[in-house]
Amino acid sequence: MFPMLSTIIFLPLLGGIVVLLLPRERVNVIRWTALGVAWLDLLLALGVMLAYAQPHPTAITVGTVPLVVGEASPTVASVTFLLQEHLSWLPALGINYSLGVDGVSVLLMTLTTLLTVVCIAASFRVEQKLRTYLAFMLLLESGLLGVFLATNLFLFYVFWELMLIPAYFLVGGWGGPRRVYAAIKFVLYTAVGSFLMLAGIIALGYYYRTGGHYTLDLTTILNSSTHLNSTVQLWLFLAFAAAFAVKVPLVPFHSWLPDAYSEAPAPVTAMLAGAMAKAGAYGFLRYCLTLFPDAAHRLAPLISTLAVIGILYCALMALVQSDMKRLLAYSSISHLGVITLGIFALSAQGLASQQGIDGAVLQMVNHGITITALFLIVGFLEARTGTRRLEDYGGMARRLPIMASVLMIACLSSLGLPGLNSFAGEFLALLGVFRNNAVFGVLGTLVVVPAAWYMIRLVQNTMMGVRPAGGPVVAAERKGGLPDLDIGEFLVLLPLLVLIFYIGVHPLPLTFFVEH
């Protein structure tokens, strides 16, 4: 069988190498090659998505995940991986090259390929070390796709770290004035979490060993009759959660994020916020919840508490930021809190909530779309005026009517306007949370109020009101005028806008993927 998933993962990597080999002067060739590779990958991913949507006769249910605490579990959720690929690598250590997709990863895979296309297209203005930049972007895509598609824990870890390297260089090499500090902080935070996860992975392989061989294949583990006792589960859960909590991030492990997001160039920030943050949430869902159900049940209140604190605290932080990117960074943490809350919306018996999971995955996609649009628009604005401070702006809608409308739509999506995409995800996730724990549900839902406030503040302070006399915006206008979105920029944002409307009006196809 054709190794479709491997192709999807490694195509960007190869594309990156090709880009590096192109002659430096042929700027347009370099750009279009990178974009072409990203497009091709998107098409392949869409193909897989379509194939997945068909009724699959060849589906092999490879494992059933007890979502109930204890051995006597009447309810099991089956995990079906399709398009599986399997190559033995170091079987004695349980290390294999195995890939597969299920409904959740097929969505995140497609999202990643889409966002890569968008972000590479948005990077056409980058001039400094263009080839390296694009190669890193493509490498980042490979790493992310590997994370979403790996079904062997060690392979997952390899991709997890692979994703970090290009991210580090992109933040540290192409960012703003404090980029080096931001990049190092980002790497150190992430690395500490990852190493704990590596220890957890090794321990897990040890506990599930069969006949002296470690076992790290997800399918084997899920089918195994071995039941970890709850203390072991607890420690392993915490080890895995360390990596995911930093990546998502959960408060108080988020300190790297505002720095990294605000220093990185806008398309990179968009990739980090849109796609990479989902890796953490995906990890919680795929590994913490399924591998350690008892521990998840015990720790769900703790994680949910952190998520709720993060949701409200970061919403408050977003309210008082004057740097637009920092505002979006905090809003991002706040929204990811809702996703985490949905994932850990376990009932009193430890059952995962179907609405919670559906909503969380839907929201991963939605947040990816919306936050990418927001960061890119802010990037376009910054490119025109050289400033990100809200105080410097005002009344831009008259000069930039199209950009104002697009920003408005993205902000409305972000604040959860009913009828747009985020509403569908947040509603389902919070419904799931509320059903199982009213307190978390109420507190989580409360976020809609500050979210409306800070998002409207963003739109109004930039686009409405009166432009301050003097200041960088006026200076920029005198120098080169303030052109509205050009056709290229608009085309970059167009797919995101279409999805914002489409998913809002008809989220059914997405929930279909999550449930099948």
Next chain:
Amino acid sequence: MASLLLWVLIPPLLGFIILGLLGRTLPRSAILTVAWGTVALSFLFALSAFLSLLGVHPDSQRVSDASVYTWAIAGDLQVHFGLLLDPLSATMLLVITGVGLLIHIYSAGYMADDPGFWRFFSYMNFFIFAMTLLVSADNLLFLLVGWGLVGLASFLLIGFWYQRPAATAAARKALVINVIGDFGLMLAIFLLFKHLNTVDYGYGGPNCIPGTSGYGVLTAASCQQLGSLVSLAIPLLLFVACAAKSAQLPLYMWLPDAMEGPTPVSALIHAATMVTAGVYLVARTHVLFTLSPYALPIVGAIGGLTALFAATIALTQLDIKRVLAYSTISQLGYMFMGESAGSYSAGIFHLTTHAYFKALLFLGAGAVIHALGGEQDMREMGGLRYRMRITFWTFLIAVLAISGIPPFAGFWSKDDILGALLTQATSVGGAVRYLYYGLWGLGVLTAGLTALYMFRLFYGIFMGSYRGAGPLKHGHAGSDEEEEEEEEEVITAAGRRRRGESALYEIYEAPAVMTVPLVILAILSTIGGLVGSFALFNYSRWQPLNTFLEPVLGSAPEGNLPLLWLSTGASLIFALLGLLIAWRRYGQGFVYKESRNPFYRLAYNKYYVDEIGVALLINPLLWLGRQASALLEGGLLDGGSRLVGRAFSLLSAAGRRLQTGYVRNYALAILIGVVLIILYYVVRG
């Protein structure tokens, strides 16, 4: 049959899309064709839906539900986008599209000089779409969608003149407060789904079997036992949404500020339709409000307090639109009072008549503001009856209607509400009785205050002699172009303005495109009450609206005749008293006197509610945020990370000293190690 409603929804949505995308390039005539045409189509379809409903017999069969598509399936949650046609939604749709169409027509004149002409009509079309969606949805989730979208339309239109700081601030306030309402509505839906496993309304009689076609929150709630806490929490959470949308205490603060929007917006959204969504929601989900014995009295108490509270503020305001805004708040409180007495049809009845006369009042005020070039201060008006005949007469009809003077529309609906309150007070037992007596008293008192402030307004605008200095040269629009330069021009123009009679002749009646809607609304304000109950004259067979709505809202409690006459008499006496006081005081023209009376100052400054809210809630919150941003984010977390980094680098700096590179040092270390190992074994034995 319900699929007809799809054709009510689609035209304004299309209009919004066309105008939003292409409006900038279209000529005015094309913009108007699209804007008027879509709403007119919508109105025609609403009318045919209404007529087709009338053709159905018996009455109980007058309900039709059409599922359009499946929105999402998540676990045991299934949400379909469905449309519900029943007497309640048909009535609401007629009011929305009918009044909406008149206001669209009027706006062509009012907004004629505005550079944002196309933008205005695209937003207005969007509002009609959102509002029709709200009332025709057949489940709570799509009600919430409509609920959110009308909030957005309101936000966009309040902030229409987006370069005015006051307008953007008002828009923001409206949106955030409305989102508090959305929050309540979401929680109510969660709670209902948690206990009943559905978000559909349900229809076709009580059907308690989950999954069957008629099963929904309204049917299941009546036959399923909910705990007393839950059955109180659900209506109260719903009422949070109603209070935010319909500007009831304590969430009313956004509505007066919303007057920053263009006047037709105030007429359509902030008087006739959107703000009545809360009244609609209570009527629609009235089954849930009867689950708990406390829910309706609470609704009534809040409505009654709001009615009185807002009326006292309206007495003192000088901006004519603000007077009308507080009057709207007060009248909405009235509607909730009626509903709290179990007479939902009285609430809906007042909703419809209020839509006529309040839209008329706002449009009349708009004509005045238009003629005066944007002036809204009553001190700069007076004597306009000579120059604006049509506005004058239509405004008078609206004032009579809202004051409850027979035979105008407001009299009938107000009377219906007061009668229902008194009936309820005499028929229920227990302490609640006193509440309803109190509410009835509040209602009667408010009726008097209403007449007083409305005639104060009327005399202030039209009677006496002209006090202003001619129309402002600026035009009413905070126009889109070159705002900075124009601000100065206004000041100099104001300096040169002449005062008195000669200036009056610079004022002209509004064009026909504006006066025709005024006349139509005046006719409706006159005869619109005739669909109400004639129970007062012991002619109970004539109550078309009640009968029409009965399959949805149930029958209102019957009152006895002397009691109804008592109620009518009292409210009429109070209204005439209010009229008399206004005439005595302002009949010769409005004279503004600075008053030192503390109660007056308190009401004039709106009881300082805004200031208190900012000082107690907003500022502390922002202060907390800034402190946390500096101390927690900057100090503790960022600083903490640096500290850990520093500690590691110190540690390794210390460790590096050991790596001297001299073999003798390493040999020494090995020796010490060996000695220690030996010692360990020796000691251990």
